[in-house]
Amino acid sequence: MSDIRVRGFAGGIDSPNPFWLASAPPANTGEQVMRAFDAGWGGAVWKTIGEPVANVSSRYSAMDWQGLRIAGFNNIELISDRTIEDNLREMAQVKRRYPYHAVIASLMVASNREAWHEIVARAEDAGADGLELNFGCPHGMSERGMGSAVGQVPEYTEMITAWVKEKARTPVLVKLTPNITDIRTVARAARRGGADGLSAINTINSITGIDLDTFVPRPNVDGKSSHGGYCGPAVKPIALNLVQQVASDPESVLPLSGIGGIETWRDAAEFILLGCGTVQVCTAVMHYGYRIVEDMAEGLESWMRSKGFGKIDDFRGLSLDRITEWKHLNLNYKIVAHIDESKCIGCDLCHIACWDGAHQCIHLDRVTGPVNGHVELHSTPSQNEARTRSSITVTPVSRKERAEASSPHGPYMTPIERIPRVDETECVGCNLCSLVCPVDQCISMVRVDTGARAETWDERTHSAECTEPQRS
């Protein structure tokens, strides 16, 4: 068994696994958090505690994609609408019953030192294993000078983090907002303020969509809407990018709790490969319930075992040095698309994608039977289509006709005319065809030896500068 326990995260937080509930509705009450721990969650960041708020209805909206629900999720809900007393009493109960799980108090109070000192002390007295400062909430609270209003100004972030650190005995995490030009400016500020760790990312400002009958954006609150916070599977690439920026910046880097579209162990593994020590999940739980953690824990452990990783730190951050600036990429690395004829189903999406969206090098010009000479018909997609539309087709009605219609047409399951051909001399190796192909492993990108040694843009322009005078 590989060990998926977390030990000493951000200077002292332990949990049975790296899967924490993010500060959100699934971690709203003690009863919920206890059920989550029973289901297998390793930790929970409590729904942000502060002076109770009034909420609106409705609060959530989603971006569905091609009939699939919640590719992206959006909320305009504020922090906890329950009293600080209720929240902290329940937190204490949870901590008594689950001493080995991580309970983190997410906090947000008015921007003055006394208020922060007070809430820090109360949360730690309740038994919180750590504190997460909510400087990221992008809606509602920010209008009152809290949440992302703090997280968007490095000076405020540094100042409040420092206030908290004056008082805190447990690790302090600062939750970063992505709604800023360069997330590193705030990460650096948090670090200067003394933060022990960072949580990234909070939700992204969004309008998920507009009702085309009422013209009211979603979610609709009595005929009006407000910008909300976007999360869910759709934001993962953005979150990964921001996590990488922070993790790769020497002035920012701190223990990281990764957040943003995590739904499976695969997502979690990716965040850890970019340096995260724990991950936080909300939308997937809101969609499917706490039970999703079972596969997350099993899957991560199983993958780690298959890769020979004994513990999480064995692979944490492994992908960071695989990300570089564009100018350091090898310009002489060449790949071309290769279509596996035995797997091709003849949808020809690669052909049209390459013609209309890439470099016009995937053709429908294969012919059956012997070919005399060079075949490069290169008919355009519309010519190909016109040929089909003007052909005469009849229903195969007799047994004989039906048998002929369904018989194989050659060596492959798809007629050779419908299996596209890649012109490898023109192929730029962009990947597009392999991305649109609906069949696993049908189109692979194959390396071609160019004979040239590796050379980056940096190197090429540098050597050009050197040779320029000689040429002129």
Next chain:
Amino acid sequence: MTVATLPDDPQLRERFSELKPPLTPQAATIEANRCLYCFDAPCTSACPTHIDVPGFIKRIASGNLRGSALRILDANILGGSCSRACPVDVLCEGACVLHKQGRHPIRIAQLQRHAVDAFHDVKGDVPTAPRDSRHLRVACIGAGPASLACAAELCRQGARATVVERRPLPGGLNTYGVAEYKLRAAESLREIEMIRRMGVEFRFGAGIESAEDLRELEAEFDFIFLGIGLGAMEQLNIPGAESEGVINALELIARYKTGQLRELAGTVVVVGAGNTAIDAANAARRLGAETVYLLYRRGESDIPAFDFEYEHSKVEGVQFLWHRQPTAIRTDAHGVLLLDTVQVRDVAGSLVPIPDSKFTISCHLVVPAIGQSPIGDLMRDYSKIEVRNGLIATDRATGQTTNTRYFAGGDCTNGGREVVDAVADGKRSALAMLKIAEALYV
């Protein structure tokens, strides 16, 4: 004047409840989203009318239902009835590339029905060019799918078309001949009412029986399209073939669909094993016959019916008697039919009776379903149209006959295929006529 409709018959509706109920809007969206949106899609190639299947499915997925229906009707004006009557297993859905991935093909027919039904539900109209913007008048003989498609295309492009039909209702087999659990007569008529609104004129009860009839049409119209289908169903060539209680399959289907036959009982024997035989046998079961035999002179692996039709008939409770032929039909003293049959075997291509295998079935109805006879001689004799093996010979790409003023399509040229083939023929002829007319008026 609108196209006549049939009164709603709840008993018929209940007994012939739809084999494939319509998709709910959400199910349609989900199914539409499964479509890969293939380029130059095989489903479109496989369709005789080359409906842009991925194109109309994409429109369903986006909620552009009217656009979806117009995309379908642009290729196939009878898209509604085709979505119900087409043997899609051997057409679009059979060609779906998902088969090759081991996945269920896209339910193209169900999606097509979803879009076209929504269009007809709101009495949608297909945009047409102004009437007489093309100087062409065409008579279409027979109001079946071939003629309807031809006439609709002509009117869509601004020409005039008149459909001449001997029966009281239009639609041909679409109205009178497709199993009611697939395509209701009322649905067929609703579709034709849309075609009428496109400007197609109809003359009902007008059979073309004589040279004089044809001469009159020739005087009135530039071209004549023959969408006359096949002749009457073949009779059994045995003693007693014309007994009371012998009713051919198409007649049986037409009678129940128009409310003239509402109930059956006892035993029914259908002779033949084509798709029409299966339709008649299933209908007999649904009309109340306790026992329905389907008698076929060859074996199970030889039946001309589509595999899915055969499988379905077993579910309907039809029983099959293989390698058996009728020899005579008698009537007993109580008016019960006695169908004498004999077991046969194939000896070098001909069927030879097996001695001592006679077997008499007492039954209430004998339903021959052994094909339709070739068309009559009128066209050949008067119009000098070449007829080969009882079928009108045409140029494949245009449907033009050896008499250049005559075009033909559908069953009378192909010997009996599907609705969609007839639609493709009719439309091709319309386009050819328009092209000729254009050349003449330039």
